[in-house]
Amino acid sequence: QDGADWIINGAKMWITNGNLAHIAIVWAQTGDGIQGFIVPTDSAGFKAQEIHKKMSLRASVTSALFFDNVRVPDSARLPNVKGLKGPLGCLTQARYGITWGPIGAAQACLREVLDYTAERILFGRPLASNQAIQLKLADMARRITTAQLLSLQLGRLKDAGKMQPTQVSLAKWNNCRMAIDIARQCRDILGGAGITTEHSAIRHALNLESVITYEGTETVHELVGGRELTGINAF
Template structure:
């Protein structure tokens, strides 16, 4: 049996029939609907909103949530494969699905009331309402404990003031999950578009995630009814629990980006003739391509085992950190190496490598920088907190 260049250990054979069906469906969507337009979307700094109904119809929004709440009831590995195939197209699309599913629908499901679940989740699963997640602040970055956004109770309402920065989906969102300091610790609130004092500003001039919609959120004494508060959690464990869900998907997504770069570069190396022979026939190219395949295979096995642990309820945050750190580093290194092998042509968006490399500069940064995840593992190993 011949081996696939991007799956040398036949990891696909370890998947269930349902998981393979999910992967194939999303792969077809990526090949037929995403890849023909995504380079131009990146050039034009435009999120392809026209794809949202199709993404929703495939059951990719809130995919792991129960059907009663609009989800598809998929397992963790199936969700990981969704992220992998979407990011094979572009990180912007995977980010959109990750934010909608893990950072917005998940906290409503996990921390909200039955009434809140019924009010928002089904329409979010259908893509009729788009969400964004407001945790990061301009001054805070990797240290959310310095949060300045605050909410004060006024009878049956809350008054929210502050701002959030680098918020994926913000300019297109109908609602925002916003975390704020209160007299009773950090709490989450669902803000809806059009609330007085709630405004959004789109972030321009990005050189990364250009096919994603990013913005800043501003709250000027916004009145929020207590029925919009996520009363099921208090403290930083609320938003951090959401981030663990998102980081799981991010540990799979960059595998797709790396596979896209390897496939493109391998085809180029076979066709490109230099000094009388194909580039692929040189030792230097073969060593680089072999190393890419090694790192992709390692990342696939790491993500799959993390998924099985998550499905068994045994995954630890440190394991999620290790997978996110390893797989993002793997992918960005491969994207840069592929750009080099593509030569001058590699700097254009006619090829995928440069676009993925630029996107991965954000992916390796958000949901915890590489350094943060290294220190999470260091703390687990030594018992000392070096933050």
């Protein structure tokens, strides 16, 4: 803090739309704990650098943000929250939304292989007539339906004001793992063509590598579950 202003220094990578946004919500360590600030991206000392050479979420702009003595007035400080409760509360809500996204990716992959296996003729009959294929398709449907029900119940708890962070971690972990496994399996069913842009499974698989990582990695959510079960924080 500098008089009536605040001076922010630091950096943060992997920020979606960092090169496009007009403001950044910044959580910074202060002498009075962690506090949030609204920082216009045209502020002196602010720089956003786009991250290139990505193999995942290529349609999305991802950036590194740099703060070099960025000065903001006290009016830019978020007044009603201090500590990790603010940023973690935002993460809980974002993670809930993320539980739904992978379901759509998995559904798209399943729809694609349903069409493909019905049309792909091997040894005089459609690929879908093989038991091994049907077993895989049925299992995909089971896992998608389970994920849908999990997110649906989570939404009901959210509407009732009863949603707990550990429940969100469980759903984020489960649904991302479900989707990335299905995308990879669908890629396998598509054979060599599955690695081409003619089909979408490989695109979903690559994008899900990011989804399973951002907003808390799979390992983080496993540890959240472990803490809930044992009462011991192993972070």
